[in-house]
Amino acid sequence: MSPVQTTAHARAIERFEAGAPAEAAALLRDAIDAGPLNDLAVMLRAAGDHDGARTVLEAARVVAPEDPDAAANLAALAAEHVDAAPDARRAALLRVVGEAARTHLADNVDHLFDPWGAALPDPAGEGERIARQLAVLDRCDVLWDRIGDEASRALLLRFLAYRALGPAHVRLQLDPVEYRRAVIGMTAKIVRGVGLAGMPGMPFEWAHHLYDFTPTGTPLVLSGPPLPLASTIVFSQYAYRDEAAAPMARPRAGDVALDVGGCWGETALWMATLVGPSGRVHCFEPGRSNLGLLADNLERNPGLISRVSVHTDPLGSRAGEEVWFDDAIAASTKAHASAEGARGTATPATTDTIDAMVARGALDRVDFIKMDVEGAELEILKGAAHTLRTQQPRLALATYHRPDDVAVFPAFLASLGLEYRWYLQCSTMTDVDTIVFGVPAAA
Numbered sequence: 001m002s003p004v005q006t007t008a009h010a011r012a013i014e015r016f017e018a019g020a021p022a023e024a025a026a027l028l029r030d031a032i033d034a035g036p037l038n039d040l041a042v043m044l045r046a047a048g049d050h051d052g053a054r055t056v057l058e059a060a061r062v063v064a065p066e067d068p069d070a071a072a073n074l075a076a077l078a079a080e081h082v083d084a085a086p087d088a089r090r091a092a093l094l095r096v097v098g099e100a101a102r103t104h105l106a107d108n109v110d111h112l113f114d115p116w117g118a119a120l121p122d123p124a125g126e127g128e129r130i131a132r133q134l135a136v137l138d139r140c141d142v143l144w145d146r147i148g149d150e151a152s153r154a155l156l157l158r159f160l161a162y163r164a165l166g167p168a169h170v171r172l173q174l175d176p177v178e179y180r181r182a183v184i185g186m187t188a189k190i191v192r193g194v195g196l197a198g199m200p201g202m203p204f205e206w207a208h209h210l211y212d213f214t215p216t217g218t219p220l221v222l223s224g225p226p227l228p229l230a231s232t233i234v235f236s237q238y239a240y241r242d243e244a245a246a247p248m249a250r251p252r253a254g255d256v257a258l259d260v261g262g263c264w265g266e267t268a269l270w271m272a273t274l275v276g277p278s279g280r281v282h283c284f285e286p287g288r289s290n291l292g293l294l295a296d297n298l299e300r301n302p303g304l305i306s307r308v309s310v311h312t313d314p315l316g317s318r319a320g321e322e323v324w325f326d327d328a329i330a331a332s333t334k335a336h337a338s339a340e341g342a343r344g345t346a347t348p349a350t351t352d353t354i355d356a357m358v359a360r361g362a363l364d365r366v367d368f369i370k371m372d373v374e375g376a377e378l379e380i381l382k383g384a385a386h387t388l389r390t391q392q393p394r395l396a397l398a399t400y401h402r403p404d405d406v407a408v409f410p411a412f413l414a415s416l417g418l419e420y421r422w423y424l425q426c427s428t429m430t431d432v433d434t435i436v437f438g439v440p441a442a443a
């Protein structure tokens with residue numbers, strides 16, 4: 001280790017011991033050179049230790065996500081493993097990929113999500129992307145073995161194939177015509193005010209408008225962009241649509257439900273209609289600008305506001321850590337280890353945990369957890385380990401922020417000694433807004 005690395009290591013230890021593990025990890029990540037990790041992986045692979053090589057390469061990808069050597073070596077290792085030990089799961093994904101590669105879907109690009117158009121994946125990188133998705137599938141033992149229905153198993157394969165080939169070849173779940181008719185028709189039929197809040201630099205499709213959902217059977221008046229509102233309300237993003245297959249994979253009457261990543265309050269209010277007057281929704285949103293719009297939406301629904309408690313402290317794996325948040329009207333508000341990492345004016349906050357809130361009585365129980373927090377889901381689950389073990393809440397977890405979320409979440413629950421059934425659902429035409437639902441096996 002070089003003197004520079006030694007110094008950075010020492011500073012990282014100091015920050016960690018001072019109670020700032022996120023900042024410490026950032027310092028240490030910057031100090032570690034991915035080169036020796038790549039070399040070690042190559043040597044382990046040559047020695048026949050493929051599992052060890054994969055573990056080291058995955059560590060290299062954490063240290064240096066953009067390092068091309070780590071990506072190439074991991075892809076080569078995955079491809080080699082395909083040749084050496086094909087199994088039914090891999091064969092199933094390769095069949096889906098092979099069929100999709102011969103299919104061309106001219107109507108499958110989601111222009112509501114990307115009004116300016118989305119760049120399609122470079123065909124030259126197709127092999128590497130397939131290898132990455134096979135590597136993710138290799139880690140889906142828990143999900144694959146405990147999947148709740150065949151529709152979710154088929155969607156898992158399409159989800160991975162979509163990430164390898166893109167929308168021109170893979171349709172996830174929603175029919176394009178029906179999807180566009182639902183979203184555009186929502187604006188045409190139930191909009192009550194246009195342009196309530198602008199999204200700087202964003203097109204009309206992502207501006208906030210006022211909608212009255214009462215004519216659709218959902219008694220809500222909400223401000224927000226059309227597509228997120230459609231995902232939550234029309235396509236029930238956080239409730240499994242096939243209620244006959246998974247009746248418990250949704251908020252239910254009388255639940256104490258957590259909306260982790262509350263954004264503009266639309267999900268908390270939707271959940272409040274489902275938990276009913278005997279239930280309770282705890283909404284977690286640390287973004288200051290988002291909180292203003294959230295408060296406005298609560299005031300628009302006086303019959304539901306008493307069911308919703310708003311918490312402005314962000315959740316994490318440990319309580320009492322200082323983090324900084326982008327102060328912007330955005331669904332993609334993220335936590336940063338320092339003010340310098342945030343966009344615009346940064347807002348400081350101190351983390352809490354679900355376990356700590358349960359322990360001090362701020363949450364009397366937890367029946368359902370919806371979590372959509374820009375990649376922080378696993379850390380928040382770690383901060384809820386005791387609650388998960390003792391109360392076994394039902395889960396709706398955003399599984400599209402990180403490449404391996406779909407494998408990591410079920411594996412983490414299994415590591416706690418818990419047996420859940422798992423269901424997968426998409427609520428846009430892209431892989432964004434893909435949710436994995438967890439239902440305790442005994443439920």
